[in-house]
Amino acid sequence: MLSIHCFQFFLFSICVHISTVFIYFVYYSDLISTKYIQDIKPEYDYIIVGSGTAGSVIAHRLATETNYTFVVVEAGCKSHALLEAPVLGPFFHGSLLDWQFQTVPQKHACFAMKDRKCKLAQGKILGGSSKLNNMIHIRGNLSHYVNWFHGKHTKEYLEKQFEFIEQNILHLNDVQYQSDLADAVLGAAKELNYAKLDIDFKSGFRKNIVSQNNGKRWCTSDNLDVNKHVVTNALVEKVIFKGNTAIGIKILLAGRQSNIYARKGVILSAGAINTPKILQLSGVGPQKLLKTIGIPVVKNLPVGENIQDHIGTGLDFVLFNKSVSISAMDMINPLYVLNYFINGKGPWTTPGCEVIGFLSTKNQSDPDLQFMVLPVGLSSDRGSLLKNNVNIKDEVWHKYFSKSFNSYVGTILPLILHPKSRGHVYINSTDPKAPPLVDPKYLSHESDRETLINGLKLVIKFVNTKSIQNIGGYINQNHFPGCEQFEIFTDSYFDCYIKHLTLTSYHPVGTCSMGLPDSNKSVVDTSFKVLGVEKLYVADASVLPTLPSGNINAAIAMMASVFFDNSIKVKNHIPFCYKNDLFKEYLFNVCFDR
Numbered sequence: 001m002l003s004i005h006c007f008q009f010f011l012f013s014i015c016v017h018i019s020t021v022f023i024y025f026v027y028y029s030d031l032i033s034t035k036y037i038q039d040i041k042p043e044y045d046y047i048i049v050g051s052g053t054a055g056s057v058i059a060h061r062l063a064t065e066t067n068y069t070f071v072v073v074e075a076g077c078k079s080h081a082l083l084e085a086p087v088l089g090p091f092f093h094g095s096l097l098d099w100q101f102q103t104v105p106q107k108h109a110c111f112a113m114k115d116r117k118c119k120l121a122q123g124k125i126l127g128g129s130s131k132l133n134n135m136i137h138i139r140g141n142l143s144h145y146v147n148w149f150h151g152k153h154t155k156e157y158l159e160k161q162f163e164f165i166e167q168n169i170l171h172l173n174d175v176q177y178q179s180d181l182a183d184a185v186l187g188a189a190k191e192l193n194y195a196k197l198d199i200d201f202k203s204g205f206r207k208n209i210v211s212q213n214n215g216k217r218w219c220t221s222d223n224l225d226v227n228k229h230v231v232t233n234a235l236v237e238k239v240i241f242k243g244n245t246a247i248g249i250k251i252l253l254a255g256r257q258s259n260i261y262a263r264k265g266v267i268l269s270a271g272a273i274n275t276p277k278i279l280q281l282s283g284v285g286p287q288k289l290l291k292t293i294g295i296p297v298v299k300n301l302p303v304g305e306n307i308q309d310h311i312g313t314g315l316d317f318v319l320f321n322k323s324v325s326i327s328a329m330d331m332i333n334p335l336y337v338l339n340y341f342i343n344g345k346g347p348w349t350t351p352g353c354e355v356i357g358f359l360s361t362k363n364q365s366d367p368d369l370q371f372m373v374l375p376v377g378l379s380s381d382r383g384s385l386l387k388n389n390v391n392i393k394d395e396v397w398h399k400y401f402s403k404s405f406n407s408y409v410g411t412i413l414p415l416i417l418h419p420k421s422r423g424h425v426y427i428n429s430t431d432p433k434a435p436p437l438v439d440p441k442y443l444s445h446e447s448d449r450e451t452l453i454n455g456l457k458l459v460i461k462f463v464n465t466k467s468i469q470n471i472g473g474y475i476n477q478n479h480f481p482g483c484e485q486f487e488i489f490t491d492s493y494f495d496c497y498i499k500h501l502t503l504t505s506y507h508p509v510g511t512c513s514m515g516l517p518d519s520n521k522s523v524v525d526t527s528f529k530v531l532g533v534e535k536l537y538v539a540d541a542s543v544l545p546t547l548p549s550g551n552i553n554a555a556i557a558m559m560a561s562v563f564f565d566n567s568i569k570v571k572n573h574i575p576f577c578y579k580n581d582l583f584k585e586y587l588f589n590v591c592f593d594r
């Protein structure tokens, strides 16, 4: 390493250490302060497990639109205002605020990672994964959601749910800061005749709309009256059944186990990895698995099967002759820090990803590929943080990524929108503290690899446009370690490359799939009720039977809202209406038509 790069590494490492220490401080001060003072009643109408994107939407609507009693039980701690700066998201990976899941060693993917294990960050904090995500807000293709419900809800109804969330629960703004790369990619898309994208869905490109309030990260949990409705640092171990009716949960709080009971229902919103784990620990899951572990079967269901994820590749694949973006150096510029805290603008508001695009590798109108454009690459921080977040082997780092130090890196990340590979999440013991075995079988389906190979070819096409050439873009010509035997940029080289540099976009879904009751793939019905048991619901990423066309946070919030509307609100007879004119028509339906 040249001395300048050593110096940069040193500086960034200091930042990483400061943030680690601060996260310790936030975590332990919440742990100590909540140990004795949290008021937990023995019984509520509803219990919500998990305060992430979905759990918080349900909690907010329960609090504002019903008089039911409820509690949100969250294993993580409360956040801190200083941690809400968008630029800090990557610092949460691998910290106390992350469940720190890893896949089991992969057969067709993650070869460049230590032990062939990809890391799969998921938020363990009030707000869940939305506290460390990239804040990108996109609705996706509504037709897909109509299919999930098998026609129970119309496209118009689901669209209203999105509008409702966008206007009442989230705060959205355009990206407040962008690099030269953002405009260059949009220029390239125009050169190649891709359309502009609106918030609704068609193929094309756009600068992101992000979930921020004045440049500060905004999550669905930010609406909650935390002291009144949320218990933090409490691990839910399992659901308690009486016969086949869920009557409550067992929790572990401050080293002590206790039970909380629910009169009307238990709602699992613990995310796509933890929800199936809790169900399996409670005896709801594949009979064979439960018998092996020694858990009495309450209901045999394909819980944990069908996990799928938006997989991509291409970090440091595109290099530049000149700086196109904020360097990690800029990040520690005090002026930029002030600009964030005073104006809510500048590099500290960066969501990481500036532009998204949807393309077809098959020349069809229905896209099968997403581009995420990031102003940084893996080598930008000289190995102080991102290398660990992605679990890159040292050898690969030295042979490939550290070679980009003398160029500038940016990333055009192609991602498979509708992967065919499916894996599973299985518990490995009866210990609620043990992580489950996550085997997503990334890229096990050949057509996923084909799509991604074509995606890389499209990236090359983009880099060859005038717009990208103008900012000095070119393709990294180094052979990826492990793929030296293949002629560079041939299909077999790319096949090798993606099997090595496999990247998740942290969108696991499908582990408690919604479907028709007589399908052997369904875990919940179209009312989000777990099949074959009473008063137990799942509403989070787990129920998505397939991946949306786009980032999934908005779709998860929409699903949570639909759940509330149809399974909770209709049972509550208090007339309630939002006084927002825009929604008069819709609310008229909700208030009086049901």
Ligand SMILES: Cc1cc2nc3c(=O)[nH]c(=O)nc-3n(C[C@H](O)[C@H](O)[C@H](O)COP(=O)(O)OP(=O)(O)OC[C@H]3O[C@@H](n4cnc5c(N)ncnc54)[C@H](O)[C@@H]3O)c2cc1C
Binding pocket: 049, 050, 051, 052, 053, 054, 055, 073, 074, 075, 076, 121, 122, 123, 124, 125, 126, 127, 128, 129, 130, 132, 133, 134, 135, 136, 137, 138, 234, 235, 236, 237, 269, 270, 271, 272, 274, 275, 278, 505, 506, 507, 508, 540, 541, 542, 551, 552, 553, 554, 556
């Ligand atoms: C790094 C990253 C970047 C992302 N970027 C984007 C993006 O830009 N745009 C986008 O649309 N999506 C993005 N996503 C995806 C999106 O944020 C998540 O899919 C979404 O937040 C999941 O919502 P959820 O409600 O299903 O689960 P989560 O938000 O993960 O919430 C689950 C909650 O349950 C809690 N919990 C789990 N187990 C237990 C237990 N046993 N007891 C008590 N509590 C428990 C967890 O601590 C957590 O708070 C990203 C995700 C990640 C991780």
Ligand SMILES: *[C@@H]1O[C@H](CO)[C@@H](O)[C@H](O)[C@H]1NC(C)=O
Binding pocket: 045, 067, 068, 069, 574
């Ligand atoms: C909610 O209000 C209804 C009608 O006023 C009442 O019957 C019900 O008992 C209330 N429920 C709770 C939990 O307070």
Ligand SMILES: *[C@@H]1O[C@H](CO)[C@@H](O)[C@H](O)[C@H]1NC(C)=O
Binding pocket: 363
């Ligand atoms: C894509 O399809 C259009 C018409 O459907 C055709 O004109 C065009 O040549 C096709 N492009 C490629 C690259 O196959």
Ligand SMILES: *[C@@H]1O[C@H](CO)[C@@H](O)[C@H](O)[C@H]1NC(C)=O
Binding pocket: 141, 142, 143, 144, 201, 202, 203, 365, 366, 367
């Ligand atoms: C949305 O999905 C439907 C159903 O799969 C498909 O027919 C339609 O072409 C898609 N729309 C776009 C813009 O991709």
Ligand SMILES: *[C@@H]1O[C@H](CO)[C@@H](O)[C@H](O)[C@H]1NC(C)=O
Binding pocket: 428, 429, 437
């Ligand atoms: C799964 O459990 C077995 C038996 O307890 C243990 O030996 C093994 O290490 C566990 N596997 C993982 C990946 O934790």
Ligand SMILES: *[C@@H]1O[C@H](CO)[C@@H](O)[C@H](O)[C@H]1NC(C)=O
Binding pocket: 320, 321, 469, 470, 471, 472, 473, 474
């Ligand atoms: C950038 O530098 C590379 C390597 O020196 C060179 O091949 C390429 O022509 C340059 N591109 C531009 C656009 O300046």
Ligand SMILES: *[C@@H]1O[C@H](CO)[C@@H](O)[C@H](O)[C@H]1NC(C)=O
Binding pocket: 520, 521
């Ligand atoms: C599920 O049903 C399908 C079609 O009905 C069948 O082919 C398949 O074997 C079944 N799977 C299991 C695990 O029972």
